[in-house]
Amino acid sequence: MKVKNNAFSLDAVDLKILEALQEDARQTYTAIGKSLGIAHSTVYERIRRMEQYGIIKKYMAVVNAERTGAKNITAIMTVYTDPKESEEVAEKLCKAPQVLEVYTSLSEELLIIAKVVAENQESLHAFIANYVAPMQGVLRIRTSIVTKKFKETQLSIVNSPQKLTPL
Amino acid sequence: MKEEATPKVLRTFPREKAFYFFTSVGNYTGESASSLKEFLDKINVVDVKALEFHLYRGDFEKWMVEVLEDKELATKVKSIREGNYSGITLKEQLYNIVAKHYKMLCSKV
Numbered sequence: 001m002k003v004k005n006n007a008f009s010l011d012a013v014d015l016k017i018l019e020a021l022q023e024d025a026r027q028t029y030t031a032i033g034k035s036l037g038i039a040h041s042t043v044y045e046r047i048r049r050m051e052q053y054g055i056i057k058k059y060m061a062v063v064n065a066e067r068t069g070a071k072n073i074t075a076i077m078t079v080y081t082d083p084k085e086s087e088e089v090a091e092k093l094c095k096a097p098q099v100l101e102v103y104t105s106l107s108e109e110l111l112i113i114a115k116v117v118a119e120n121q122e123s124l125h126a127f128i129a130n131y132v133a134p135m136q137g138v139l140r141i142r143t144s145i146v147t148k149k150f151k152e153t154q155l156s157i158v159n160s161p162q163k164l165t166p167l
Numbered sequence: 168m169k170e171e172a173t174p175k176v177l178r179t180f181p182r183e184k185a186f187y188f189f190t191s192v193g194n195y196t197g198e199s200a201s202s203l204k205e206f207l208d209k210i211n212v213v214d215v216k217a218l219e220f221h222l223y224r225g226d227f228e229k230w231m232v233e234v235l236e237d238k239e240l241a242t243k244v245k246s247i248r249e250g251n252y253s254g255i256t257l258k259e260q261l262y263n264i265v266a267k268h269y270k271m272l273c274s275k276v
Binding site for chain 2: 129132140
């Protein structure tokens, strides 16, 4: 990894290490080094620097919520806002623990798209009616409750758009 | 007219106590009512689906009791629910009952 004027450029070895960590972050430096044909001390040093510069943000467990017995529902909420208030609405949404992801989109109108979880339809409705709808600048809301999940993954070095090839 | 002299049912409430009209779970119409007068006006504005949605969930009655503190109006609205109306008939019934009640309250002030 090269650092110049606070900008980072990752070399092929860094990318290979990231790819290995995204596959399994619990594998040892020795195991990664062995699979890449480099010394474990090199792996350690590169990972340490990538952590230091915020390229590796954190290590976390990916939990299968269904297996935990939780019967939550997930909904995709589209919030139409007054353009002057949209930043503030998005920031307030981010503060709610029920809201997992928040995005803004500029299509015909300025929209906020948010992924929300709730215990059931009633608590989802209560959250939207009592927390989201009363926010200054919210014009209307469309909510779609997810009925079946086909895929959920994080963008990684492995599936980054640059590496994708058409099916 | 001073705010203290106004009966609670005729006051204007802050945004967090307003009634928000939804057509189904999570689908907010963009219309809300911060007072009984505004609620009356919005009956003729919102999609009738929103009126059906809230009436049969008991949301109107809940708001009338908890925010407006008007049990009498809630009981009148409940009678519409029990009549199993829908569409334009429901809209007219609801409007007539709320308008009559509002007029009666105003005449007392």
